[in-house]
Amino acid sequence: MTNRRTGQRAGTPVGGRGRGRRRGGRHSRKKSYKAQWFSVTALAVLGVVMVLHPDATQERNLAAQFSDQAAASRTIEPPVVAPTQIPTPTATFTMPLRPAPTLTRQPRGSAPNVTVSSGRLGVVPGFDKAIGTKDKLTYRIEIEEGLSFNGAVVAAAVHKTLTDPRGWQAIHPLNFERTDSVDADLRVILATPTLTDKLCLPLITGGEVSCRVEDRVVLNAKRWMYAVPAYSGKVDLYRSYLVNHEVGHALGHGHSTCVTANTPAPVMMQQTKGLAGCLPNAWPTIKAT
Numbered sequence: 001m002t003n004r005r006t007g008q009r010a011g012t013p014v015g016g017r018g019r020g021r022r023r024g025g026r027h028s029r030k031k032s033y034k035a036q037w038f039s040v041t042a043l044a045v046l047g048v049v050m051v052l053h054p055d056a057t058q059e060r061n062l063a064a065q066f067s068d069q070a071a072a073s074r075t076i077e078p079p080v081v082a083p084t085q086i087p088t089p090t091a092t093f094t095m096p097l098r099p100a101p102t103l104t105r106q107p108r109g110s111a112p113n114v115t116v117s118s119g120r121l122g123v124v125p126g127f128d129k130a131i132g133t134k135d136k137l138t139y140r141i142e143i144e145e146g147l148s149f150n151g152a153v154v155a156a157a158v159h160k161t162l163t164d165p166r167g168w169q170a171i172h173p174l175n176f177e178r179t180d181s182v183d184a185d186l187r188v189i190l191a192t193p194t195l196t197d198k199l200c201l202p203l204i205t206g207g208e209v210s211c212r213v214e215d216r217v218v219l220n221a222k223r224w225m226y227a228v229p230a231y232s233g234k235v236d237l238y239r240s241y242l243v244n245h246e247v248g249h250a251l252g253h254g255h256s257t258c259v260t261a262n263t264p265a266p267v268m269m270q271q272t273k274g275l276a277g278c279l280p281n282a283w284p285t286i287k288a289t
């Protein structure tokens with residue numbers, strides 16, 4: 001009531017006329033009588049309800065706890081319905097939030113890229129310290145940008161192969177250490193067939209095989225991904241062969257051949273071109289040349 005009167009006083013200078021003031025007064029009194037009538041009626045109904053249902057207050061409190069919105073709609077309900085009618089709470093329904101759809105299959109075109117050449121090499125950051133007291137031979141991993149390989153995974157696979165007890169460390173007085181430094185002794189490069197052919201010149205790799213030229217050990221990404229049929233799907237074993245064969249060249253080893261069929265092939269045999277009756281073998285300590 002106080003606010004309403006204040007509002008009328010504030011509005012009077014704007015209108016500047018007594019008619020507006022009188023009209024406002026009549027309207028105010030009408031509203032006042034109406035409000036009083038509803039207040040008295042509502043209090044009477046509330047009293048009857050509380051006498052007949054002593055727990056009604058508690059029930060309302062409980063209901064208010066579970067539905068603030070419904071309670072709010074009751075308190076601001078304008079007195080336009082007859083007091084004898086039970087006001088229907090205005091229920092507001094909201095659509096439940098739908099969870100984001102989950103992809104159940106790989107999107108199309110997700111085949112790994114091993115052939116599209118960017119021509120740019122990126123160094124895999126990080127170190128794998130040499131374990132042992134022998135001379136260190138450092139190498140860094142470089143992967144052609146755009147290839148679908150995780151650098152850390154490739155680096156871990158290469159280092160695991162080079163430091164395997166069946167590997168070159170058992171034959172040569174050295175320990176391999178991975179670095180990302182520019183002055184590494186060797187660069188182990190994983191590249192598309194296109195870039196492999198360029199980096200291997202003057203050797204001819206024909207888009208199919210790998211090589212070692214100067215300080216570059218170039219691994220053909222197509223071979224790294226798919227190996228060769230003779231390995232019968234043993235891709236990890238073939239990758240170890242690839243690393244050991246090319247690093248073997250860097251250590252001064254030349255090619256050898258299969259001497260006895262059905263025995264492990266020498267690691268320095270060109271196993272990618274065929275096994276000639278020998279069995280797949282990735283380790284220089286097994287029938288080493």
Ligand SMILES: [Zn+2]
Binds near residue numbers: 245246249255
């Ligand atoms: Zn070779």
